[in-house]
Amino acid sequence: MTMPKRLLDAVQRAARQAVEQHAAAWVMATVTATHTDGTVDISTARGPISSVRRLKSYTPTVGDVIKVSRNSDGNWVVDGAFA
Structure with missing residues (x-):
């Protein structure tokens, strides 16, 4: 190759x-931990993400x-769970 x-x-x-x-994007993830401050830790295909804010309704x-x-x-938010 030149x-x-x-x-x-x-x-x-x-x-x-x-x-x-x-780029903005959405992904599927699995909750690995929940916290009392309205955040969760998640596991995605690209690796773990800690302290992701969730919506009050979930x-x-x-x-x-x-x-x-x-x-x-680069900010994350949990939109909700799949059925």
């Missing part, structure tokens, strides 16, 4: 990773499969 081709591949890879990290239990959203700033 030097310009490797450089182009590296730039494309970096750009793709930057967009993925800063009372989680450990083991629940939930939908969580992440905004472009």
Whole structure:
């Protein structure tokens, strides 16, 4: 592979990773711990996330499969549980 081709591949890879990290998204996760301050710890396909804020209308239990959203700033919120 030529030097310009490797450089182009590296730039494309970096750009793709930057967009993925800063894009809003939702994912499925599993509750691993609950806290009295309105947060939960979760496990996602990308790894564990601690102290995620939950909506007042949802009372989680450990083991629940939930939908969580992440905004472009990297903040997470639990939207609710799947049935």
